[in-house]
Amino acid sequence: MDVGSGRLRFEPLRGGRLWAPADPRYRAPGDMQRHIQDAGPAALEGLIRRQANAGRPVSFIVANAFAPWAAGVARDMGVPRAMLWTQSCAVLSLYYHHLYSLVAFPPAGAETGLPVPVPGLPALTVGELPALVYAPEPNVWRQALVADLVSLHDTLPWVLVNTFDELERVAIEALRAHLPVVPVGPLFDTGSGAGEDDDCVAWLDAQPPRSVVFVAFGSVVVIGRDETAEVAEGLASTGHPFLWVVRDDSRELHPHGESGGGGDKGKVVAWCEQRRVLAHPAVGCFVTHCGWNSTTEALAAGVPVVAYPAWSDQITNAKLLADVYGVGVRLPVPTTRDALRRCVDEVMSGPEAEAMRLRAREWSDKASAAVANGGSSDMGIRDFADALLSLSVEHGC
Structure with a gap:
């Protein structure tokens, strides 16, 4: 290089x-x-x-x-x-x-x-x-x-x-x-993240623009069985299609298999190329653990977030994303299905949703300009x- x-x-x-x-x-x-x-x-x-x-x-x-x-x-x-x-x-x-x-x-x-x-x-x-x-x-x-x-x-x-x-x-x-x-x-x-094709992208291609809730909690964080069930029910209740990354070592905690409880609107995968998914026009919201890599990837892609931190620096990053960068909301920890639904609705279609999307696009432009x-x-x-x-x-x- x-x-x-x-x-x-x-x-x-x-x-x-x-x-x-x-x-x-x-x-x-x-x-x-x-x-x-x-x-x-x-x-x-x-x-x-x-x-x-x-x-x-x-x-x-x-x-x-x-x-x-x-x-x-x-x-x-x-x-x-x-x-x-x-x-x-x-x-x-x-x-x-x-x-x-x-x-x-x-x-x-x-x-x-x-x-x-x-x-x-x-x-x-x-x-x-x-x-x-x-x-x-x-x-x-x-x-x-x-x-x-x-x-x-x-x-x-x-x-x-x-x-x-x-x-x-x-x-x-x-x-x-x-x-x-x-x-x-x-x-x-900070380009498109294009690489090998996979069924995640094919599935996203079939979804309307800015309709998909993308959920990923990183390579380390593990949420428990009850919390996983609340997330699953919360996602299903939003009515939005969702793509949820659940690592193989956590699959046994998941109550609904490949659909995540969302029927034909839900898709659960063990892995995806996160930057590529975030760059897809179908993605309208990112439910994230707020690791710094995921935080900067969301900002660079211009995708608003529902922040769900677990440990380390994630708690501070969630504060920055929601209250300083103005691109999302914080989900209560541990969460409930109703809280998740409310937060997704706020980011996808609430009174501040368009302002969040605009600020997210501005951060994306600034990230691209920096490099x-x-x-x-x-x-x-x-x-x-x-x-x-x-x-x-x-x-x-």
């Missing part, structure tokens, strides 16, 4: 004791994190040595957040590095301000409605903070996060963030007082790539 004056090439991390990419154990977040912390360092070190032996010595490492072990490998091998933060700048700012006590946060267990004022961020309450702010110390994800944030004081030259200036300009500018934040997102192709040639994120990535090229020349690589 051409970037700036150089090229980016992607190499998979493999070998050693790492599980195969399709291993179902990756679906247990805690197990996944512990395994990668244990097996990742040797695999990364092996990759760096293979590149050197092939005449392509590694001159710089971009280490994903929640992977402090990668920072350790870089340090031990004398390779400079940057961090790639894959959640929002707002969430990074919250974690950073909390860890370093830059503002007063209410204590753990405080009332959920208490305000948490952080520079550059919208008004937030305790109940809208990402889960790891108050997670107990033994939590493996919190331990990795703290190690990451502590490492940011190693004078890193860049903290690359999967966001774009137009989306989080105030948060980015405020956090730059503490960290060298560079927005480089959204980190996916287009000369856009804000495009220039950030180009400047980063050019700086790496200069660094490689300085080190004789």
